[in-house]
Amino acid sequence: MILLELKNVTKAFPRRARNKSLFVIKEYIKAVHQINFTIASGESIGLVGESGSGKSTLAKLITKLEPLTSGEICFRGQSIKDKSSQWLYKHIQLVFQDSSSSLFPKMTIKEILLEPLLNYYPNEKSTWEESYKKVLRLVNLDESYLSRYPHQLSGGQKQRVCIAKALVVRPELIIFDESISSLDLDSQQVIINMLENIKKQYKLTYLFISHDLVTTRKFCDRIMVMYDGKLVETIEGKNTNNIKHSYSRVLFKTLDIIRN
Numbered sequence: 001m002i003l004l005e006l007k008n009v010t011k012a013f014p015r016r017a018r019n020k021s022l023f024v025i026k027e028y029i030k031a032v033h034q035i036n037f038t039i040a041s042g043e044s045i046g047l048v049g050e051s052g053s054g055k056s057t058l059a060k061l062i063t064k065l066e067p068l069t070s071g072e073i074c075f076r077g078q079s080i081k082d083k084s085s086q087w088l089y090k091h092i093q094l095v096f097q098d099s100s101s102s103l104f105p106k107m108t109i110k111e112i113l114l115e116p117l118l119n120y121y122p123n124e125k126s127t128w129e130e131s132y133k134k135v136l137r138l139v140n141l142d143e144s145y146l147s148r149y150p151h152q153l154s155g156g157q158k159q160r161v162c163i164a165k166a167l168v169v170r171p172e173l174i175i176f177d178e179s180i181s182s183l184d185l186d187s188q189q190v191i192i193n194m195l196e197n198i199k200k201q202y203k204l205t206y207l208f209i210s211h212d213l214v215t216t217r218k219f220c221d222r223i224m225v226m227y228d229g230k231l232v233e234t235i236e237g238k239n240t241n242n243i244k245h246s247y248s249r250v251l252f253k254t255l256d257i258i259r260n
């Protein structure tokens with residue numbers, strides 16, 4: 001079943017500039033241009049591309065943190081245009097790279113995990129405690145962490161709390177925007193293994209935005225490559241024989257050099 005569909009999605013940011021006569025003119029940066037793809041339920045999709053190619057903008061468009069310039073985004077066949085953020089976030093959660101800014105410093109981990117439950121499941125108070133304890137277990141943190149504050153946690157532990165905060169909402173799709181890039185390689189691998197197990201257990205769908213092609217390739221069923229705001233390549237499985245775009249060719253060649 002198709003969970004997410006992007007149809008000709010375009011985002012242009014206005015930029016003020018001056019022409020030769022120094023008149024202020026309005027220019028546009030096309031951050032994302034005519035993107036089309038679908039993600040089926042249960043897939044793990046990687047989205048890679050050089051800095052500034054439009055990956056984060058795409059994540060923001062899917063979660064309505066930025067409005068579309070043109071095109072359409074559908075979730076479960078319904079356009080998200082007229083859907084509330086409340087509706088959208090119950091189905092799609094976004095985990096950012098910078099865990100410190102996603103966790104309110106004056107809240108304990110328990111309060112942080114309770115907040116989404118209060119928002120999305122206000123009438124299920126009797127299940128809250130079970131829910132937050134369960135997600136904490138899923139991200140391999142024990143209950144002693146509940147009374148701690150974010151500053152008392154390591155980078156990897158904070159990132160686990162961010163993932164738990166997304167999981168507690170029980171979404172169908174989670175978008176990870178460079179969510180583990182700042183961690184060392186061992187911690188990244190531990191979190192990747194953990195995410196794979198959680199995905200299997202709860203039949204989740206992942207969109208994994210990353211600079212790191214090595215991890216993305218191991219973990220994802222399909223890799224989409226963005227270049228200059230466009231989707232230039234989709235690579236299915238491990239088959240890299242028919243790569244068309246010169247940028248993706250360089251990207252995958254570098255990967256082969258690293259591996260050999």
Ligand SMILES: Nc1ncnc2c1ncn2[C@@H]1O[C@H](COP(=O)(O)OP(=O)(O)OP(=O)(O)O)[C@@H](O)[C@H]1O
Binds near residue numbers: 029030052053054
């Ligand atoms: N709010 C904004 N206003 C104006 N331009 C923006 C805005 N957000 C992003 N851009 C521009 O859109 C383009 C795409 O940016 P985006 O952050 O999506 O790239 P990215 O692929 O995620 O990069 P990175 O991997 O470095 O995070 C860039 O040229 C960026 O400068």
